Amino acid sequence: QVQLVQSGTEVKRPGASVKVSCTAAGYTFTYYGITWVRQAPGQGPEWMGWISPYNGNTNSAETLQDRLTMTTDTSTNTVYMELGSLRSDDTAIYYCARAINWGSRTYFDFWGQGTLVTVSS
């Protein structure tokens, strides 16, 4: 069955970077993109970015593109999301999800369990 397993909880200081991993299983890794979504406490989801494990192409939200880096390792079926210059308002649960049909008909059918990132001095 399709599974996305994320790395564990992180606590970071303001100004630092965080790198979260998402390891896929149960399907052909390069056939589907992976998207990243974050959710601040008590808030709705915020889309962050998308990466194609097939060719490494990425798209990012305008508000994050200067700080967000997404990479993929096809040897381990893992996607990485790195967010730099962290601020307190980056405190959130970060989710990866499998993206179907990236574009005007995209949707996210399987989600990781989430990774809590806390930014605090």
Added chain:
Amino acid sequence: SYVVTQPPSVSVAPGKTATISCGGSDIGSKTVQWYQQKPGQAPVLVIYYDSDRPSGIPERFSGSNSENTATLTISRAEGGDEADYYCQVWGSSRDYVVFGGGTKLTVL
């Protein structure tokens, strides 16, 4: 940027029908997805392409989309349906993905 609007909360009696709206300019020309999120859990896809159900989602969940409003309908509501529900669309080649602010469904 494209904006979608949901009511903050909806209440429904057990066994009755709940409707949750997602409003946006000409949203009927876009495909709309709906996700259910229970406390402490990741979102779960319940409707895609306006009205299609993924495998394992009960037939009680249905969707529609026309003009400026998309709607998620939950028939014969159960206590287990209590959750936050979010709509999602493709904004544009600049916005990419847009989520609604969410609707908290209470079954009482």
